[in-house]
Amino acid sequence: MHNLNKGKLVLAPFKDIPENEEKLKERSKLDSIEDDALLTGSAKSLCFPLDEELKILNLNIENGKEMNCITNELTHQDNKTTQWCLFGRS
Numbered sequence: 001m002h003n004l005n006k007g008k009l010v011l012a013p014f015k016d017i018p019e020n021e022e023k024l025k026e027r028s029k030l031d032s033i034e035d036d037a038l039l040t041g042s043a044k045s046l047c048f049p050l051d052e053e054l055k056i057l058n059l060n061i062e063n064g065k066e067m068n069c070i071t072n073e074l075t076h077q078d079n080k081t082t083q084w085c086l087f088g089r090s
Helices: 018-034 051-057
Strands: 010-013 044-047 084-088
Touching (some): 018 044
Antiparallel strands (some): 044 084
16 A cells, blocks of 8 residues: 555556455555555556566566455455456556
8 A cells, every 4th residue: 555655556466356446445545544645546456467468567477376365454355366456546
């Protein structure tokens, strides 16, 4: 959240279900107040990059491998995902 509050984009493993998106939005609103962020909009998922796009970033990551979703701590669930997601906020 700290990087999102600074206006940066964040690439993270994410399982695209409504509960996860809502928890992320709620948390980002709270964190923006605590972090004195200049941005008032909540965090949101922007896109799910294709493997070809991930290769261009040269981060040595790819879709298809099972990972923990970034919202597991917020939802108190053990969501697994195989997709990377790009997040941003306004």
